[in-house]
Amino acid sequence: MSKQNPFDQKKNAILEGINSLEPDLSPKGSIDHLCLPIMDLINSHKDMVTTSSCSGRISVFVEGTKSVSDDETKTGGKGLGGRWLYVSHEQDKVLNWIDTLREDEIEFESVEDTGDEFDNSIRYILYKYEPFILHVKCRDIKSASKLFNVAMSCGFRESGIGSNNTVAIRINIKLDVPVGLLDEKNKDRLIFFVSKRYISILDKLTVSKFIENKKKMDELYNKIDKEIISVPLEDESTKNQEVKETKEERRERKRKEGLERQRKLQSQE
Amino acid sequence: MSKQNPFDQKKNAILEGINSLEPDLSPKGSIDHLCLPIMDLINSHKDMVTTSSCSGRISVFVEGTKSVSDDETKTGGKGLGGRWLYVSHEQDKVLNWIDTLREDEIEFESVEDTGDEFDNSIRYILYKYEPFILHVKCRDIKSASKLFNVAMSCGFRESGIGSNNTVAIRINIKLDVPVGLLDEKNKDRLIFFVSKRYISILDKLTVSKFIENKKKMDELYNKIDKEIISVPLEDESTKNQEVKETKEERRERKRKEGLERQRKLQSQE
Numbered sequence: 001m002s003k004q005n006p007f008d009q010k011k012n013a014i015l016e017g018i019n020s021l022e023p024d025l026s027p028k029g030s031i032d033h034l035c036l037p038i039m040d041l042i043n044s045h046k047d048m049v050t051t052s053s054c055s056g057r058i059s060v061f062v063e064g065t066k067s068v069s070d071d072e073t074k075t076g077g078k079g080l081g082g083r084w085l086y087v088s089h090e091q092d093k094v095l096n097w098i099d100t101l102r103e104d105e106i107e108f109e110s111v112e113d114t115g116d117e118f119d120n121s122i123r124y125i126l127y128k129y130e131p132f133i134l135h136v137k138c139r140d141i142k143s144a145s146k147l148f149n150v151a152m153s154c155g156f157r158e159s160g161i162g163s164n165n166t167v168a169i170r171i172n173i174k175l176d177v178p179v180g181l182l183d184e185k186n187k188d189r190l191i192f193f194v195s196k197r198y199i200s201i202l203d204k205l206t207v208s209k210f211i212e213n214k215k216k217m218d219e220l221y222n223k224i225d226k227e228i229i230s231v232p233l234e235d236e237s238t239k240n241q242e243v244k245e246t247k248e249e250r251r252e253r254k255r256k257e258g259l260e261r262q263r264k265l266q267s268q269e
Numbered sequence: 270m271s272k273q274n275p276f277d278q279k280k281n282a283i284l285e286g287i288n289s290l291e292p293d294l295s296p297k298g299s300i301d302h303l304c305l306p307i308m309d310l311i312n313s314h315k316d317m318v319t320t321s322s323c324s325g326r327i328s329v330f331v332e333g334t335k336s337v338s339d340d341e342t343k344t345g346g347k348g349l350g351g352r353w354l355y356v357s358h359e360q361d362k363v364l365n366w367i368d369t370l371r372e373d374e375i376e377f378e379s380v381e382d383t384g385d386e387f388d389n390s391i392r393y394i395l396y397k398y399e400p401f402i403l404h405v406k407c408r409d410i411k412s413a414s415k416l417f418n419v420a421m422s423c424g425f426r427e428s429g430i431g432s433n434n435t436v437a438i439r440i441n442i443k444l445d446v447p448v449g450l451l452d453e454k455n456k457d458r459l460i461f462f463v464s465k466r467y468i469s470i471l472d473k474l475t476v477s478k479f480i481e482n483k484k485k486m487d488e489l490y491n492k493i494d495k496e497i498i499s500v501p502l503e504d505e506s507t508k509n510q511e512v513k514e515t516k517e518e519r520r521e522r523k524r525k526e527g528l529e530r531q532r533k534l535q536s537q538e
C-alpha cells in the first residue's frame with residue numbers, strides 16, 4: 001500500500017463521513033441540503049476539503065445564564081440553560097413560526113419599563129437570522145489564499161484564513177433582534193416586548209435574507225467553479241487524473257452528484 | 270541613506286498618518302480614542318502595523334436604494350442615498366438618542382400590514398450595534414498567525430488572515446434590528462413599527478454591548494501584551510533595539526503613550 005500524506009488522509013476521512021448516511025456531530029445531525037452542491041464542487045479539488053457548513057437559518061431562543069463570573073457579562077448566545085423556541089434552515093418554514101408556540105405561554109407588548117440600569121439577570125428572547133458559513137481546509141497557503149480571494153470578490157467580506165490553512169467563508173447578512181424576555185416569576189411564560197405584527201415583519205425580512213443568501217451562494221459556486229475548478233490544469237499530476245473530462249462535462253457531473261445527494265437527504269428527512 | 274524593506278516603508282508611512290493631527294479618510298475623520306492603547310501596543314512590535322480600526326458604535330439609518338439590478342436584492346447596508354439618523358462611538362451617548370430627531374418627523378407603532386409578499390422597494394430604518402474591529406498588517410505569515418491565534422483565544426472568533434498577511438480581528442457582539450421604514454409618500458417622515466419604549470430597551474442593551482465590547486478589548490490588549498509584546502526576545506536585531514527596557518517599563522510607557530494620545534484627541538473633539 002502507498003502511504004498518503006497527512007492532508008490526503010484527513011480529506012479521505014472527512015469525505016467518508018460526508019458520504020455516510022449516519023448522523024453527524026452537529027445539533028441537526030445532517031448536512032444542510034443547500035450546501036451540498038458547493039461542498040461537492042470544492043471537494044472535487046485535490047487541495048481542498050470542506051470541514052463544516054451551515055446553509056443559513058432562522059433561530060429564536062431564550063438566552064441561558066449570562067454571568068460567567070461576577071464581573072463578566074456575556075450576551076447574545078444561547079449559552080448554558082438556554083432554550084430553543086424555533087430553528088429552521090428552510091425558507092418556506094419561516095412565516096408564522098410563532099404559531100408553533102403554545103398560546104397560553106406567550107404574551108405580547110406587555111413589558112413594564114425595566115428602569116434605566118441594565119439588568120444583567122434578564123434572560124432575553126433573541127430572534128436571529130444567520131447566513132451561510134463554510135469552513136474549507138486547504139493543502140497549503142497558496143490554495144487557501146486563492147479560495148479566500150474568490151470568496152472576498154463575491155462579497156463574502158468577513159471571510160478569513162485561520163489555523164492550518166482553513167478558510168472560513170462568511171458574509172454579513174444578519175438579523176440579531178431582542179424580541180422579549182423570560183418571565184422570571186413563571187419560567188414557562190414568554191413576554192414579548194414587540195407586537196405579533198412586528199414579528200411577522202421580521203419573518204418577511206428573514207425570508208428576503210434567505211433569498212439574498214441563496215443568490216450569494218450561487219454566485220460563490222459559479223465563481224469558484226470558473227476561477228478555481230474549471231481552469232487550465234497546471235501540473236502533470238492533476239492532468240493525468242482529469243484530462244478525460246472536459247470542463248463542461250465535469251461541471252455537469254458535479255451538478256448532478258450534488259442534486260442526487262440533495263434528493264437522498266430530502267427523502268430521508 | 271539605507272534602503273528600507275517594503276514592510277518597514279509602509280509601516281512608517283502609516284504611523285506618520287496615525288500620529289498626525291490631520292483628519293483621516295474615515296467618515297468620522299479621526300481614530301476612535303478607545304482604540305489608541307491597543308494600536309500603540311501592536312505598533313510597538315516591529316512586525317506589525319495597524320491599518321484600520323473602529324472601537325464599536327451604535328448606528329441608526331434609513332437604507333439607501335436596494336435594487337442593484339432588477340433581479341438582485343441587497344439589504345442591510347446604508348447604501349446609495351441612505352440617510353444617517355444617529356451614529357455614536359460613545360457609550361454615554363446612547364440613551365435617549367431618539368430625542369435628537371425632530372418630533373414632527375417621527376411616528377411610532379403605525380405601520381399597516383405590508384402584506385405577505387416582501388416588498389423590495391421598502392426602505393427600512395435599521396438600528397445596529399457594531400463591535401470593535403481592527404486590521405493589522407503583519408510582516409509575514411508567522412507573525413500574522415501568532416496574532417490571529419491570540420485573537421481567537423480571547424473570543425474574537427470571527428477573526429481571519431486576509432491578503433498580504435493582514436489580520437482582521439472581529440467579534441460577534443452585534444445588534445441588527447429593523448425598527449421602521451421611510452414613508453414613501455412623504456420622505457421626511459419616519460415610521461417606526463416599534464414603540465418608543467422598545468427603542469429604549471434596545472438602547473439599554475446597546476450600552477451593555479459597549480461595556481462587554483470594552484472588556485473584550487481589554488482582554489485582547491492584555492493577551493497581546495503578554496503573549497506577543499512582552500515575551501523573551503528571539504533574535505539579535507530586536508535584542509539590540511529593545512534590551513534597555515524591562516517588560517514592565519515598556520508596558521508602562523505604552524500605556525502612558527496611549528493615554529496621552531487619548532487626551533489629545535478628546536481635547537480636540
